[in-house]
Amino acid sequence: MKKLIFKSSLYLFLLLITLEVLVRVFYLGKDNPTRLLDEHKVEKWKPNQHGYSVTGNRKQNFSEFNINSSGFNSYREFNPKHGKIEVALVGDSFIEGFHQHYYNSIGKKIEKFIPEIEIYEYGYAGYDFADQLHLIHSYQKDFDLIDHVILGIKFSNDLERDTYEVVTSRLALESPLNKTLKKSKLLVYCSSIGVLDPPQIFIRKAINLFRPKQKKELVNNHITPKDKEELERKYLANFEHLVTKYGYDKKRFTLLLDTRITPTLFLSYLKENEYSYIDFSSSFTSSDQPTTLIYDRHWNNHGRELIANVISEHIQKKRLISQQFICDF
Amino acid sequence: MLFNSISFFIFLPIVFILYWFVFSKKTSFQNAFILIASYVFYALWDWRFLFLILASTLVDYFMGQLIFKSPSGKRRKTWLWISILFNIGLLGFFKYYNFFVESWIDLLNTVGYPITNTWTLQIILPVGISFYTFQTMSYSLDIYYNRLTPTKNFISFATFVGFFPQLVAGPIERASNLLTQLSKKRNFDYRQCTDGLKLILWGLFKKVAIADAIAPIVDDIFANYTDHPASTLILGVCLFSFQVYGDFSGYSDIAIGTSKMLGIELMSNFKFPTFSRNVAEYWQRWHISLSTWFRHYLYIPLGGSRGSKLSSVRNICIIFIVSGFWHGANWTFIAWGAIHALFYIPVFLMGKNRIYMNNVVAENRMLPSLKEVLQIISTFILVTFSRIFFRSESITDAWGYLKRIFSDFSFEQYHHPLGYRMIDYFILLGIFILYEFRIRRDERSPFKFKSRIVRFAAYTLVILSMLLFFDDTTDRSFIYFQF
Numbered sequence: 001m002k003k004l005i006f007k008s009s010l011y012l013f014l015l016l017i018t019l020e021v022l023v024r025v026f027y028l029g030k031d032n033p034t035r036l037l038d039e040h041k042v043e044k045w046k047p048n049q050h051g052y053s054v055t056g057n058r059k060q061n062f063s064e065f066n067i068n069s070s071g072f073n074s075y076r077e078f079n080p081k082h083g084k085i086e087v088a089l090v091g092d093s094f095i096e097g098f099h100q101h102y103y104n105s106i107g108k109k110i111e112k113f114i115p116e117i118e119i120y121e122y123g124y125a126g127y128d129f130a131d132q133l134h135l136i137h138s139y140q141k142d143f144d145l146i147d148h149v150i151l152g153i154k155f156s157n158d159l160e161r162d163t164y165e166v167v168t169s170r171l172a173l174e175s176p177l178n179k180t181l182k183k184s185k186l187l188v189y190c191s192s193i194g195v196l197d198p199p200q201i202f203i204r205k206a207i208n209l210f211r212p213k214q215k216k217e218l219v220n221n222h223i224t225p226k227d228k229e230e231l232e233r234k235y236l237a238n239f240e241h242l243v244t245k246y247g248y249d250k251k252r253f254t255l256l257l258d259t260r261i262t263p264t265l266f267l268s269y270l271k272e273n274e275y276s277y278i279d280f281s282s283s284f285t286s287s288d289q290p291t292t293l294i295y296d297r298h299w300n301n302h303g304r305e306l307i308a309n310v311i312s313e314h315i316q317k318k319r320l321i322s323q324q325f326i327c328d329f
Numbered sequence: 330m331l332f333n334s335i336s337f338f339i340f341l342p343i344v345f346i347l348y349w350f351v352f353s354k355k356t357s358f359q360n361a362f363i364l365i366a367s368y369v370f371y372a373l374w375d376w377r378f379l380f381l382i383l384a385s386t387l388v389d390y391f392m393g394q395l396i397f398k399s400p401s402g403k404r405r406k407t408w409l410w411i412s413i414l415f416n417i418g419l420l421g422f423f424k425y426y427n428f429f430v431e432s433w434i435d436l437l438n439t440v441g442y443p444i445t446n447t448w449t450l451q452i453i454l455p456v457g458i459s460f461y462t463f464q465t466m467s468y469s470l471d472i473y474y475n476r477l478t479p480t481k482n483f484i485s486f487a488t489f490v491g492f493f494p495q496l497v498a499g500p501i502e503r504a505s506n507l508l509t510q511l512s513k514k515r516n517f518d519y520r521q522c523t524d525g526l527k528l529i530l531w532g533l534f535k536k537v538a539i540a541d542a543i544a545p546i547v548d549d550i551f552a553n554y555t556d557h558p559a560s561t562l563i564l565g566v567c568l569f570s571f572q573v574y575g576d577f578s579g580y581s582d583i584a585i586g587t588s589k590m591l592g593i594e595l596m597s598n599f600k601f602p603t604f605s606r607n608v609a610e611y612w613q614r615w616h617i618s619l620s621t622w623f624r625h626y627l628y629i630p631l632g633g634s635r636g637s638k639l640s641s642v643r644n645i646c647i648i649f650i651v652s653g654f655w656h657g658a659n660w661t662f663i664a665w666g667a668i669h670a671l672f673y674i675p676v677f678l679m680g681k682n683r684i685y686m687n688n689v690v691a692e693n694r695m696l697p698s699l700k701e702v703l704q705i706i707s708t709f710i711l712v713t714f715s716r717i718f719f720r721s722e723s724i725t726d727a728w729g730y731l732k733r734i735f736s737d738f739s740f741e742q743y744h745h746p747l748g749y750r751m752i753d754y755f756i757l758l759g760i761f762i763l764y765e766f767r768i769r770r771d772e773r774s775p776f777k778f779k780s781r782i783v784r785f786a787a788y789t790l791v792i793l794s795m796l797l798f799f800d801d802t803t804d805r806s807f808i809y810f811q812f
Contacts, residue, residue, distance in 0.1 A: 001519075003519055004519055008526070011785075014785065015788060015792060018789050019789065019796070057796070057799060058750070058797050189796065190796065195796065294747060
């Protein structure tokens with residue numbers, strides 16, 4: 001029995017080491033850039049990081065990312081100045097684009113359409129409207145130099161809060177324990193493909209067994225039209241509050257949204273109050289090719305191409321730049 | 330509790346440690362502990378159905394005693410029939426009741442007597458019922474045929490019926506093998522234990538990297554067969570062949586490996602059926618514990634092949650159709666069994682049903698001959714063809730699937746529903762087939778390498794493959810649990 005325990009432990013140890021090496025050699029596990037909460041309490045990536053984002057088993061999606069000195073994934077540095085034309089894209093993971101090579105981002109595609117323009121991509125996974133406006137507010141000096149700002153918004157997700165607060169759960173991912181665990185690429189890989197979900201659920205269940213039982217509240221998952229209306233009104237109120245609190249330049253700012261999933265209440269409000277928006281729904285609906293990745297809901301290359309296209313058209317319409325700079329698209 | 334679940338990987342080491350460190354002094358302690366562990370194992374799925382196992386155990390324990398003690402043949406037969414009727418009754422109620430009611434109503438509706446169905450019941454099929462009822466029946470039958478002396482030790486018998494590694498999906502053990510081992514004290518054997526661990530690893534590989542990885546493709550093709558071209562439908566059924574093999578043989582390997590860790594040897598259930606040279610050999614290598622059960626307890630009592638050719642053919646038809654029906658209460662399984670009977674009968678009539686009994690393909694060679702390759706391919710095609718019925722939800726679906734293959738053949742590249750590269754799966758299956766061919770002589774030693782380094786490399790590759798092909802979107806339960 002002693003021999004069995006000794007040899008099993010030895011084999012297990014050697015297997016883990018070998019697997020760790022293999023996962024690193026074949027680059028199966030993704031690199032996790034470090035998060036940062038800056039002096040303005042803006043959450044972003046620690047500047048000047050470089051690595052690879054991997055999705056799924058067997059490197060189903062493999063792309064390189066580059067965190068610039070501003071703390072966002074982009075091939076370029078953000079250096080707004082008078083005399084240049086800059087457009088900022090502010091949004092969540094769709095703008096951040098870890099699922100694509102950083103040289104193949106929406107910003108880069110727009111720059112290909114309009115070569116004389118610089119696109120600054122302020123994308124960060126999980127950013128909602130409060131994050132976005134707080135970022136702009138905190139870096140007002142920079143943003144005042146930027147000619148146009150486009151803010152990605154999904155009504156059902158991005159307006160849950162009426163004020164900005166640091167999302168501690170996201171920053172908890174930077175705890176010393178998490179950082180240490182992330183050093184093992186094998187662990188990162190196993191976690192990303194779901195191998196660690198069952199043990200995690202099991203541990204959670206086991207812990208709950210020893211916790212005092214709380215009275216279960218009856219939760220009605222059915223959302224009535226009245227509930228929906230109330231929620232929409234609440235989100236709209238949040239929008240108004242955020243805009244009032246952090247400021248919103250209607251002349252320079254434009255929302256990027258999908259009218260297929262945006263309530264009429266919000267769209268009417270935007271029109272009535274002269275908030276401009278770019279609607280990408282029609283170009284997505286008329287596309288004969290899929291616009292999202294198969295394994296996750298982010299835009300694929302074609303989807304990003306369409307987004308770049310509608311944004312470029314918008315810039316053209318806004319006549320931010322003289323017609324001579326615009327390429328055919 | 331599933332063998333591929335985290336609960337099992339906590340449960341097994343606890344059982345292992347307690348079994349060898351705390352309860353190893355006496356046979357009775359060992360058996361009592363295994364019995365408790367087995368009931369816990371089963372109760373974690375649904376404790377209410379433990380009473381069924383207990384009832385089946387009690388009935389066959391006492392019927393076994395009564396059959397043995399009865400002097401007259403008539404009495405013995407009565408006790409035997411009580412045992413058989415009880416077990417078949419359990420199966421009939423839980424597994425076949427709704428099927429019979431629905432089939433009867435369909436028949437009446439077809440002949441012009443429309444009836445509204447109000448008799449079907451919402452019945453949960455108790456996991457493993459088809460396996461443990463057959464196992465307990467074999468005990469009574471063996472005593473009846475004077476092949477076995479009944480045990481007086483109820484705990485040993487209850488352990489034989491409820492032995493957790495093989496309780497829910499076999500192998501369907503015989504008392505002569507398992508109960509005999511349970512009657513003796515087991516001593517820790519390092520070699521046996523490590524062999525068990527290796528089999529568990531190999532079984533997990535077959536389940537996780539082969540069966541579960543292929544499952545989303547097969548599910549997609551069978552669920553949407555009307556949208557796919559013939560080439561995809563052929564691919565779907567071929568992959569299903571590997572899925573069901575990986576799933577069930579993987580389960581059996583884990584069951585055998587787990588038993589080995591507890592010092593108990595279970596019978597082999599699979600001996601590389603992919604390399605069968607005819608359908609008869611296939612049945613000597615596929616689900617061996619069930620096919621031998623039917624041979625011993627149905628085919629031979631019916632007369633086997635001792636009578637005329639006609640009666641032998643009749644007996645073959647009976648065992649294949651019953652075997653199909655054992656798999657599930659659906660006409661698709663009966664059709665599957667009948668198709669296998671049709672494939673088997675010509676082999677039997679040509680007297681070639683036993684020619685490959687004691688040898689494997691390329692017995693003393695490294696590579697198979699061209700003839701053997703052709704035989705293997707043709708057997709695979711036949712067996713795979715029958716699986717269309719095995720996998721389809723209904724006869725109509727199976728027929729529709731077949732019709733699309735034969736009436737409108739077209740080729741189109743298939744894309745994985747989750748966006749993975751299909752080539753990865755073909756490479757994996759190719760390597761798997763070649764590896765199984767290499768180890769074809771011994772189903773119990775999947776890592777038989779002299780060099781320790783090569784062996785270690787094989788373990789690493791197997792685990793790496795599991796990590797590469799792990800799919801958390803798949804339902805991870807075993808296919809044969811539904812039977």
